[in-house]
Amino acid sequence: MSEQPLVPTPPVPTGVDGQEWANNLSEPSNYGGEAADRSREELVPGPDGAVLARFREILLQTDELDWADKTLAGLSHKALWRNEETEASISLIRFRKGAGIPLRHSHASNQFMFCLSGRYTYVPTGLTLTPGSFYWNPKGSLHGPTLAEEESVLLEIYDGPHYPTQPDWYTDPADAH
Incomplete structure (x- = not known):
């Protein structure tokens, strides 16, 4: 898999089910830019050998x-x-x-x-x-x-x-x- 940076899974927010939080990632996507570069949580294989990433909601300052x-x-x-x-x-x-x-x-x-x-x-x-x-x-x-x-x-x-x-x-x- 690619050497794209990953971020650690954030802690489960109060009032959110742990299983829901664990599964609450986006569909696999090929996004770039600062928002994506600071928020990839998981890498998955895509078509034709591409490496795709999964994300959560993202806030960028x-x-x-x-x-x-x-x-x-x-x-x-x-x-x-x-x-x-x-x-x-x-x-x-x-x-x-x-x-x-x-x-x-x-x-x-x-x-x-x-x-x-x-x-x-x-x-x-x-x-x-x-x-x-x-x-x-x-x-x-x-x-x-x-x-x-x-x-x-x-x-x-x-x-x-x-x-x-x-x-x-x-x-x-x-x-x-």
């Missing part, structure tokens, strides 16, 4: 996570969750003031963003995300370039793969996930 820089200057992220089979994902992304995505592009799935802080603008259309804004970019819709008018933090969700091909602005293929 995002302020305890470090920002990971991407190869596009001024962009960093905290990868919270990813379904490795469908490539759906949830991340916090941060654009430093003046940074942004340099070219018009489309995505291979729906992109959803919720602005937590800052001002993040889609230059051609003038759409500006401010705290509390929800943005949906439907699969295949061209958008961008973008500009962070001030440091901006966004919750970004994809319901499948990010890009049909790796964008030129990333030199590391992992940045396109």
Whole structure:
């Protein structure tokens, strides 16, 4: 089996049956990201030799996570969750003031963003995300370039793969996930 990290089974909560607690794990799944990496309790064999994991409910304190820089200057992220089979994902992304995505592009799935802080603008259309804004970019819709008018933090969700091909602005293929 894979060397994926496992966490110890948490103690049985008061008022919960011990047998229920022992069996209260998710279906086997192939999840990645900080939430999964901090909460795998059991590894099980999957199809074609894949190693799958089982999980419980998960609480992640995002302020305890470090920002990971991407190869596009001024962009960093905290990868919270990813379904490795469908490539759906949830991340916090941060654009430093003046940074942004340099070219018009489309995505291979729906992109959803919720602005937590800052001002993040889609230059051609003038759409500006401010705290509390929800943005949906439907699969295949061209958008961008973008500009962070001030440091901006966004919750970004994809319901499948990010890009049909790796964008030129990333030199590391992992940045396109």
